[in-house]
Amino acid sequence: MNIKQALYYAFIALIIIVGATLIFSLLPIKDNIKILTVLSGSMEPTIKTGSVIIIKPVSSYKVGDIVTFGEISKTSIPKTHRITRTYVQNDVQLYATKGDANDNEDGKSIKKEDIKGKVMLSIPYLGYAVSFAQTKKGFLLLIIIPCVLIIVGEFLNIKKNIKREDKKSRESNQESENKNN
Numbered sequence: 478m479n480i481k482q483a484l485y486y487a488f489i490a491l492i493i494i495v496g497a498t499l500i501f502s503l504l505p506i507k508d509n510i511k512i513l514t515v516l517s518g519s520m521e522p523t524i525k526t527g528s529v530i531i532i533k534p535v536s537s538y539k540v541g542d543i544v545t546f547g548e549i550s551k552t553s554i555p556k557t558h559r560i561t562r563t564y565v566q567n568d569v570q571l572y573a574t575k576g577d578a579n580d581n582e583d584g585k586s587i588k589k590e591d592i593k594g595k596v597m598l599s600i601p602y603l604g605y606a607v608s609f610a611q612t613k614k615g616f617l618l619l620i621i622i623p624c625v626l627i628i629v630g631e632f633l634n635i636k637k638n639i640k641r642e643d644k645k646s647r648e649s650n651q652e653s654e655n656k657n658n
Contacts, residue, residue: 489627509533511594513545513555514604519576520557524596529603530557532594538572539563543596546574546587555593558583 478486510533518526520543532545540560547555558574561582565571571586609615 485630488623492623492627510597511545511549512607513549513557514607515557515599516554516604517576519578520559521578523559523577524557524599525601527602527604527608529600529607530596531598532557533597534592534594538589538592538595544572544574545593545596546591547593549593556583557596 510531513530513532515524515526515528515530523543524530530545538544538560540562542560543557544560545555545557547553549555556574556576558576558579560572561575562573563570564573564586566586570589572589572592573582573586575582606615606619610619
């Protein structure tokens, strides 16, 4: 296998892995992972603006954990901050949070049910590509065109292999006829 083929198969594998992860994160499974894009610099330098984060709900949260909380929707953007302290008030466990780049804790503490998950992985700058891919132009350039190129490339490979096999078959038949004559 040459370098061109290795890169081609690596690219296909990457598309499959990213696609499967994105689809898996969208399934309505309780305690499922979620993939989100960080839109602000409140957690820099730990998590850079434009990073993709993977979050997963866990059974308990502690001081130092980076968590995402708040509603996740098209109109509401959740926050991703570090838990700075925990305390109990009126028999309810509360978490104080703060962005690493912020001077003060967030104004309002959160309950465990407000937390969507703990940050398990952060991939810097990938969020810019994800955000671009979510636009019509980005979807066309980053998803549709590469998929079409892969399909056309595979079609051409199949066509080339069929021609090669057909040529071998004709040559073999020609040799058989020559031996019989």
